[in-house]
Amino acid sequence: MHNLERPGDVDVCSAHLDTRATRVRERANWMRKRLLKMIFDAGQGHPGGDLSASDIIASLYFDILRIDPAAPNAPGRDRFILSKGHCTGALYTALAGAGFFPEAELDTYLQPESRLNGHPNRNYLPGVETNTGPLGHGFPVGVGIAVAGQIDAADYRVFVLTGDGELQEGSMWEAAMFAGHRGLGNLTVIVDRNRLQQGAGTEDTNSLEPLADKWRAFGWDVVEVDGHDHAALLAAFDAAAEPRDKPRVLIANTFKGQGVSYMRDQASWHHGVPNAEQYAQAIAELEAEMRA
Amino acid sequence: MKDVVAPDMFDCRDAYVGAVEELAAADARIVAVVNDSVGSSKLGKFRDRFPARLINVGIAEQNMVGVGAGLANGGKIPFVSGAACFLTARAMEQIKVDCAYSEANVKLCGISSGVAYGELGATHHSIEDVAWLRAIDKLTVIVPSDPWETAAAIRAAAAHQGPVFVRISRMPVPALARSEDATFTIGKAEVLRDGADVAIVANGTLVHRALDAAAMLAGEGIAARVINMATVSPLDGEAILAAAETGAIVTAEEGLATGGLGGAVAEHVARHRPVPMRMLGFPGFLPTGSAAWLMEHFGLTADGIAAAARELVAGKR
Numbered sequence: 001m002h003n004l005e006r007p008g009d010v011d012v013c014s015a016h017l018d019t020r021a022t023r024v025r026e027r028a029n030w031m032r033k034r035l036l037k038m039i040f041d042a043g044q045g046h047p048g049g050d051l052s053a054s055d056i057i058a059s060l061y062f063d064i065l066r067i068d069p070a071a072p073n074a075p076g077r078d079r080f081i082l083s084k085g086h087c088t089g090a091l092y093t094a095l096a097g098a099g100f101f102p103e104a105e106l107d108t109y110l111q112p113e114s115r116l117n118g119h120p121n122r123n124y125l126p127g128v129e130t131n132t133g134p135l136g137h138g139f140p141v142g143v144g145i146a147v148a149g150q151i152d153a154a155d156y157r158v159f160v161l162t163g164d165g166e167l168q169e170g171s172m173w174e175a176a177m178f179a180g181h182r183g184l185g186n187l188t189v190i191v192d193r194n195r196l197q198q199g200a201g202t203e204d205t206n207s208l209e210p211l212a213d214k215w216r217a218f219g220w221d222v223v224e225v226d227g228h229d230h231a232a233l234l235a236a237f238d239a240a241a242e243p244r245d246k247p248r249v250l251i252a253n254t255f256k257g258q259g260v261s262y263m264r265d266q267a268s269w270h271h272g273v274p275n276a277e278q279y280a281q282a283i284a285e286l287e288a289e290m291r292a
Numbered sequence: 293m294k295d296v297v298a299p300d301m302f303d304c305r306d307a308y309v310g311a312v313e314e315l316a317a318a319d320a321r322i323v324a325v326v327n328d329s330v331g332s333s334k335l336g337k338f339r340d341r342f343p344a345r346l347i348n349v350g351i352a353e354q355n356m357v358g359v360g361a362g363l364a365n366g367g368k369i370p371f372v373s374g375a376a377c378f379l380t381a382r383a384m385e386q387i388k389v390d391c392a393y394s395e396a397n398v399k400l401c402g403i404s405s406g407v408a409y410g411e412l413g414a415t416h417h418s419i420e421d422v423a424w425l426r427a428i429d430k431l432t433v434i435v436p437s438d439p440w441e442t443a444a445a446i447r448a449a450a451a452h453q454g455p456v457f458v459r460i461s462r463m464p465v466p467a468l469a470r471s472e473d474a475t476f477t478i479g480k481a482e483v484l485r486d487g488a489d490v491a492i493v494a495n496g497t498l499v500h501r502a503l504d505a506a507a508m509l510a511g512e513g514i515a516a517r518v519i520n521m522a523t524v525s526p527l528d529g530e531a532i533l534a535a536a537e538t539g540a541i542v543t544a545e546e547g548l549a550t551g552g553l554g555g556a557v558a559e560h561v562a563r564h565r566p567v568p569m570r571m572l573g574f575p576g577f578l579p580t581g582s583a584a585w586l587m588e589h590f591g592l593t594a595d596g597i598a599a600a601a602r603e604l605v606a607g608k609r
Contacts, residue, residue: 075367079365121393122394122395123394123395129365130361130362130365130390130394130396131389131390131393131394132389133389134385134389136354137358137385137386137389137390139358140354140355140357140358140359140361140362140386140390141358141359141361141362141365141390142362143355143358143359143362144358144359144360144361144362144363144364144365144366144370145362145363145365145366146362147347147359147362147363147366148362148363148365148366148367148368149366151323151344151345151368152366152367154366170354171354171355171358171386174349174352174354174355175355175358175359177350177352178349178350178352178355178359181350
């Protein structure tokens with residue numbers, strides 16, 4: 001059998017949590033620098049959402065998920081689905097960092113015939129569970145996996161990361177309603193609640209609030225968490241692993257462009273690309289953050 | 293709309309559920325996913341036999357197809373069943389992305405396809421489905437002609453690794469005469485009657501009508517070949533080229549006259565062996581009428597097929 005140890009199972013004491021959070025923080029910082037290089041080199045990408053999701057994705061790939069890159073299709077693996085499929089910078093750096101493919105391949109991002117497409121493709125890359133890109137797709141697929149796990153009484157967990165703007169898609173609420181109905185305790189959704197969609201704020205476009213109440217009304221446990229606080233994220237994921245008979249949603253309060261001062265909380269960086277000077281500044285800021 | 297079926301005629305939904313139940317009894321991975329369509333998909337007995345394996349998402353087709361793809365990821369072989377009109381049109385992007393592009397092992401079963409819903413009108417007709425679905429890469433599209441072929445197609449779909457759409461008829465059809473060693477193979481056309489003057493390429497509920505047309509034509513000295521093209525994608529190009537050797541092709545389907553089977557055949561002959569064709573099917577949104585009336589009214593009958601064949605044969609002389 002493959003080693004599908006779940007690090008979070010081992011020890012959840014606070015000292016250990018700090019150690020885990022430090023490691024995740026380092027990995028998230030590396031992801032941010034690496035994905036900005038990919039976007040700078042390729043001349044396109046979605047840095048705003050990549051940076052808002054980096055801490056969430058780093059927490060999952062470098063601590064929480066029970067996965068083995070040597071056995072990416074092991075039936076008992078945990079599943080992570082990037083329902084906000086445009087945030088490939090964060091996903092690909094995490095997959096490479098976790099060993100699913102060579103880190104050097106990140107340099108091929110968006111190049112002709114690269115396995116690193118603008119949206120993830122499971123037939124190109126190991127570790128991708130389903131192809132996403134159009135919003136509103138990954139979540140229903142995650143619900144289907146959780147139903148399979150429920151039928152089989154399997155112990156794997158399913159994690160789905162959604163955008164907040166993505167919650168304007170009707171299919172998301174079809175999936176939320178059914179997951180609540182089925183009591184899918186093996187399912188955890190994380191909403192990357194950066195409050196910005198492509199062109200403007202979510203609340204100015206088609207408001208989501210009261211968001212927690214909406215999820216509760218659909219039969220979900222709701223936990224709000226700082227989506228850039230690694231210890232808080234790990235604690236929330238640990239708590240979500242407790243046996244439960246309801247699906248759980250973590251509303252992760254985040255900032256688009258987190259980690260780069262001029263991108264932070266700016267809708268214009270949804271798919272903006274830094275120039276050479278901006279790129280150098282971003283890297284300098286991220287390196288300074290790790291020294292702090 | 294009544295479902296009274298004459299003794300020698302069959303509702304292919306029965307063959308479909310029979311095959312799914314038989315597969316489910318032998319393989320725990322088989323599950324059924326429905327959109328509140330247990331009754332119209334005739335899955336009541338499946339639910340009674342395998343209650344944990346009948347997943348009813350309610351009236352939510354996008355979620356139904358996404359959940360199907362997720363079940364496949366979790367190691368199941370899901371038969372996702374719903375009225376063809378809603379399954380295809382409402383969940384088209386899920387079929388494209390979650391099933392085909394992701395190459396998920398999902399079996400989509402479009403129930404009561406074509407104009408089976410008759411008087412309920414164009415909202416409930418599914419005559420565009422084959423045209424839409426055959427444009428999607430990696431998706432196998434099968435339109436079985438009778439109970440035997442429906443059951444065989446379901447078994448073949450289960451054995452096939454990858455996404456498959458099976459179009460299940462509700463309009464009564466006879467069981468076609470076949471040799472005992474007949475087999476169904478995805479992507480292989482079936483020559484049901486040979487002839488060198490004209491070829492009739494049909495599928496689904498039009499196959500038995502094509503055979504009746506060929507019998508009529510034989511009485512007039514016209515030898516018509518009848519080809520059952522159950523698999524529209526991938527298409528059996530060799531069978532079409534062989535049909536083109538007759539010098540005349542009639543296509544007939546319970547769907548749009550263009551874009552579906554007829555379109556697929558026309559594309560193939562245009563590229564490789566141009567030949568005069570007549571494409572029989574529906575013109576678009578249809579007037580009020582029963583399924584039987586619509587078939588008559590738009591010439592999707594043995595008479596209509598024979599008339600088209602006669603015209604083409606006359607044109608050759």
